Amino acid sequence: MTRKKRLEKGLAASTMTGGDRIRRKYKYVDRAFILTMLTVFQLVSFIPVVFSDGKVYFKIILQLLFYISFEWFYVGVMRIFVKKVNFELEFIAFFLSGIGLCLTASVNKDSMFKQLITVIAGILVYDILLWYLQDIKRVMFIRTPLAVFSLLFLGASFVYIRLFVGQINGAYNWLSFSGFSLQPSEFVKIAFVFVGAASLDKLLASKNIYMFIVFAMGCIGVLFLMKDFGTALIFFFTFIVISFMRSGDLRTLVFICAIALLGALQIIYFRPHVAARFASYRHVWEDIYGRGYQQTRVLIYSVSGGLFGVGIGNGCLRNVYASTTDLVFGLICEEMGIFIGVIIVVAFASIAIYAMISSRSAPSTFYSISACSAAAMILFQTCLNIFGITDLLPLTGVTLPFISQGGSSMICTWALFAFIKAADVRAYPKIYKTN
Amino acid sequence: MRTITKRTYIVVFLVLAFFAGLGIMLYSFYANGGTWASNRANNHIYSGGELTVAGTIYDRDGEALVSTNRNERVYHEDKSTRMGTLHIIGDSQGFISTGIQTLYRAELIGYNFIDGIYKTISSDEGCDIKLTVDADVSAAAYKAMNGNKGTVLVYNYKTGEVICMVSAPTYDVYNKPTDIDTDKSGKYDGIYLNRALTGVFTPGSTFKVVTAICAIENIPDIYDRTFTCKGKYTTGKGKGDGDVICNGTHGKVNFERALNVSCNSVFAQLAIELGADKMTETVRKLGFGKSISLGKVKTVKSTFSLSGSTRLDIGWAGIGQYTTLVNPCQMLMLMGAIANGGQAITPYLVSSPSELLSSVTSPVSSNITLSEETAKKVRKLLRSNVKNYYGDSKFPGLEMCGKTGSAEVSNGRSHAWFTGFSVKKDLPYAIVVCLENGGLGYTHAIPVANKVMQAVAKMD
Numbered sequence: 001m002t003r004k005k006r007l008e009k010g011l012a013a014s015t016m017t018g019g020d021r022i023r024r025k026y027k028y029v030d031r032a033f034i035l036t037m038l039t040v041f042q043l044v045s046f047i048p049v050v051f052s053d054g055k056v057y058f059k060i061i062l063q064l065l066f067y068i069s070f071e072w073f074y075v076g077v078m079r080i081f082v083k084k085v086n087f088e089l090e091f092i093a094f095f096l097s098g099i100g101l102c103l104t105a106s107v108n109k110d111s112m113f114k115q116l117i118t119v120i121a122g123i124l125v126y127d128i129l130l131w132y133l134q135d136i137k138r139v140m141f142i143r144t145p146l147a148v149f150s151l152l153f154l155g156a157s158f159v160y161i162r163l164f165v166g167q168i169n170g171a172y173n174w175l176s177f178s179g180f181s182l183q184p185s186e187f188v189k190i191a192f193v194f195v196g197a198a199s200l201d202k203l204l205a206s207k208n209i210y211m212f213i214v215f216a217m218g219c220i221g222v223l224f225l226m227k228d229f230g231t232a233l234i235f236f237f238t239f240i241v242i243s244f245m246r247s248g249d250l251r252t253l254v255f256i257c258a259i260a261l262l263g264a265l266q267i268i269y270f271r272p273h274v275a276a277r278f279a280s281y282r283h284v285w286e287d288i289y290g291r292g293y294q295q296t297r298v299l300i301y302s303v304s305g306g307l308f309g310v311g312i313g314n315g316c317l318r319n320v321y322a323s324t325t326d327l328v329f330g331l332i333c334e335e336m337g338i339f340i341g342v343i344i345v346v347a348f349a350s351i352a353i354y355a356m357i358s359s360r361s362a363p364s365t366f367y368s369i370s371a372c373s374a375a376a377m378i379l380f381q382t383c384l385n386i387f388g389i390t391d392l393l394p395l396t397g398v399t400l401p402f403i404s405q406g407g408s409s410m411i412c413t414w415a416l417f418a419f420i421k422a423a424d425v426r427a428y429p430k431i432y433k434t435n
Numbered sequence: 436m437r438t439i440t441k442r443t444y445i446v447v448f449l450v451l452a453f454f455a456g457l458g459i460m461l462y463s464f465y466a467n468g469g470t471w472a473s474n475r476a477n478n479h480i481y482s483g484g485e486l487t488v489a490g491t492i493y494d495r496d497g498e499a500l501v502s503t504n505r506n507e508r509v510y511h512e513d514k515s516t517r518m519g520t521l522h523i524i525g526d527s528q529g530f531i532s533t534g535i536q537t538l539y540r541a542e543l544i545g546y547n548f549i550d551g552i553y554k555t556i557s558s559d560e561g562c563d564i565k566l567t568v569d570a571d572v573s574a575a576a577y578k579a580m581n582g583n584k585g586t587v588l589v590y591n592y593k594t595g596e597v598i599c600m601v602s603a604p605t606y607d608v609y610n611k612p613t614d615i616d617t618d619k620s621g622k623y624d625g626i627y628l629n630r631a632l633t634g635v636f637t638p639g640s641t642f643k644v645v646t647a648i649c650a651i652e653n654i655p656d657i658y659d660r661t662f663t664c665k666g667k668y669t670t671g672k673g674k675g676d677g678d679v680i681c682n683g684t685h686g687k688v689n690f691e692r693a694l695n696v697s698c699n700s701v702f703a704q705l706a707i708e709l710g711a712d713k714m715t716e717t718v719r720k721l722g723f724g725k726s727i728s729l730g731k732v733k734t735v736k737s738t739f740s741l742s743g744s745t746r747l748d749i750g751w752a753g754i755g756q757y758t759t760l761v762n763p764c765q766m767l768m769l770m771g772a773i774a775n776g777g778q779a780i781t782p783y784l785v786s787s788p789s790e791l792l793s794s795v796t797s798p799v800s801s802n803i804t805l806s807e808e809t810a811k812k813v814r815k816l817l818r819s820n821v822k823n824y825y826g827d828s829k830f831p832g833l834e835m836c837g838k839t840g841s842a843e844v845s846n847g848r849s850h851a852w853f854t855g856f857s858v859k860k861d862l863p864y865a866i867v868v869c870l871e872n873g874g875l876g877y878t879h880a881i882p883v884a885n886k887v888m889q890a891v892a893k894m895d
Binding site for chain 2: 241244245248288289296297299300301302303304305306307308309310311314316319338342345348349352353355356359360365368369372375376379380382383386387390392
């Protein structure tokens with residue numbers, strides 16, 4: 001046993017329980033093993049992408065090799081220089097992002113590069129945010145300016161979109177200028193968890209509660225104006241989770257939900273066009289060439305693929321609008337199989353379980369609340385996406401975290417991962433050691 | 436910190452709810468997969484709304500009625516066979532909703548939950564289905580109908596195999612008339628409907644079989660009675676009374692002779708004597724209010740109602756007029772029950788793959804309750820009809836039993852009916868011929884029935 005390994009073992013032993021200590025022994029193997037498996041999976045899944053249309057796409061090979069070596073490089077650097085010991089979240093994110101990259105490249109060979117850049121950018125944001133979150137003083141310092149700035153940013157974006165951009169897919173949620181576009185609501189998601197968890201850290205300071213409520217209502221209000229009901233729903237849901245984590249009071253939550261439901265009914269009553277957008281819900285088969293077009297195609301092609309899929313590149317859903325963004329889960333089921341689809345769903349669920357377990361031993365309630373609410377946000381968004389396109393829930397047009405093509409969503413999800421990771425004491429080995 | 440630890444359980448609830456949603460999603464995939472995958476919008480197997488990849492449908496001899504060749508559905512080479520089997524196998528576009536190609540398309544495209552339709556797509560071959568129908572008999576029946584609208588149905592009353600199910604008007608899938616949607620003359624009325632399954636018609640005199648069954652079961656001295664026919668039967672002199680006109684003046688007749696000559700006077704009189712309750716009970720026992728399941732397709736229910744009827748109405752109902760409407764398949768099964776000693780065997784169309792047969796839960800249908808004794812008596816009467824009245828020469832070598840019908844309808848000529856069966860040991864087949872506005876049962880339906888049954892007799 002080398003000195004390094006012994007050190008590693010000592011560190012692990014001091015932080016782990018008995019059961020973990022035994023498992024720790026195999027961690028070294030695990031990391032390399034998991035990365036190898038991940039690499040194999042990615043190489044295999046890219047084969048039909050690289051060799052398609054009777055050609056060999058060297059460009060795709062280069063980008064794939066870059067992505068794979070980046071994964072190894074990142075884990076290596078973090079292990080050797082930052083002394084991180086666990087990479088569960090990173091592996092999940094690499095796995096999901098890899099699937100997204102593969103499908104994006106498969107549907108449109110030229111769009112992989114951009115998607116690859118956003119993955120790298122996402123990882124950068126993740127590490128920067130993770131670094132920032134390690135000091136709770138920094139967190140408290142920035143929460144009020146962040147809240148004010150986010151709300152102003154969202155409001156200003158809405159005004160700008162209203163005036164200069166217009167609706168895209170029935171909502172005012174795309175900020176675009178000179179060929180570059182982003183979704184402001186995705187970035188406000190990060191601030192939402194941040195402000196929500198930070199302002200509630202001091203349990204008895206009622207001023208903070210009001211600040212968060214005003215901030216939340218402001219965000220949700222602007223999202224409604226933007227007609228981005230899916231994201232508004234995600235914000236509301238996260239608000240509920242944060243409130244519960246903070247107060248533990250179920251009655252208040254029921255009360256809030258009842259008021260929200262009344263509000264929703266009011267909207268449906270006074271603004272029938274909002275309800276009309278969801279009129280096809282549970283009736284998609286009655287209008288398969290109109291409002292039910294996307295959902296019915298997802299269902300038709302998902303089952304066509306069976307458990308193991310028709311093979312990447314052989315699907316039909318790829319020809320349907322938004323196949324690599326909102327409908328990407330259907331594309332996975334069709335081409336890679338329902339089995340891979342279920343694995344992805346399990347991966348999302350395990351993120352939440354990881355967040356829950358980590359948050360129990362988190363050094364501060366800020367970490368606990370932010371980890372759980374970030375995980376809940378990701379999970380809820382996954383629900384809205386997967387069950388929306390399969391007509392179990394109304395279709396709201398939200399993306400599937402990590403997998404859907406698109407930069408804003410990718411960066412936001414990586415940032416949310418920082419909150420989850422921050423709750424894990426092993427995320428900050430240096431701080432832990434000095435303690 | 437402790438309280439926070441407890442509250443983290445909210446995440447567990449979320450995950451559980453999430454998995455519940457996943458479970459529902461997978462279950463609906465499992466339960467509806469076949470229907471979804473075989474949807475016309477699935478471009479894996481449809482192109483421009485036409486099925487491009489699907490298995491072959493064979494007739495009972497293994498003759499291909501339709502198969503796939505290079506992403507196109509290829510139908511039988513003989514035009515009459517194509518016309519005669521159109522409504523059973525259906526078209527490639529799915530206009531004929533009761534066709535096998537539509538109802539069993541999930542099976543034809545080889546869908547299953549594990550593989551989806553991967554095997555079908557990768558091999559360009561679906562799963563094959565074998566039918567009980569015979570291509571030659573179907574073609575013969577189509578030709579015999581001679582352009583008439585209506586339906587011809589033949590099935591083996593011992594096994595339930597449907598040999599022939601022709602519905603007209605029909606068309607050639609290779610030469611579909613372009614004026615189907617624009618035509619106003621009515622020659623394409625209900626062209627996409629399989630009249631045998633989804634049609635109901637006024638039964639006319641064929642319904643006298645039902646009245647006869649009711650009489651046999653409820654009037655002990657029915658065979659000893661004599662009746663007098665004066666060309667009409669006057670039900671009485673009160674309100675709601677009137678005359679039931681007969682098709683002739685038959686004079687003194689007994690029960691058997693009355694059925695031979697199809698005397699309206701006698702059967703109207705019997706129906707009134709039996710009364711609405713007994714008639715309704717018999718009709719119910721013979722399955723007229725129930726639909727018949729032929730695998731995945733259910734027939735339309737026949738209707739018979741005497742609620743609020745007058746004596747005159749009951750009289751008309753007793754001879755198959757009034758509001759009574761019957762489904763040809765129902766009449767076929769009734770004939771089958773009479774022929775088979777009271778046991779009605781459920782008809783079926785698909786003979787393999789065998790897992791598709793499981794939809795036929797029991798070969799003996801519970802729809803029809805008929806005692807063996809009554810069945811024997813009725814069989815004798817129906818044999819007498821052919822032997823003593825229509826003439827065995829109308830059905831050379833077939834030993835037929837049967838009853839004709841000429842159902843009066845409000846528009847045009849009467850519907851010509853023949854319902855019957857052969858009692859020959861090696862020819863256990865029942866037949867129903869119904870020609871819409873075809874004329875008289877005796878002159879128009881019997882020749883068709885003979886031609887079809889001769890074709891059945893020649894079948895290997």
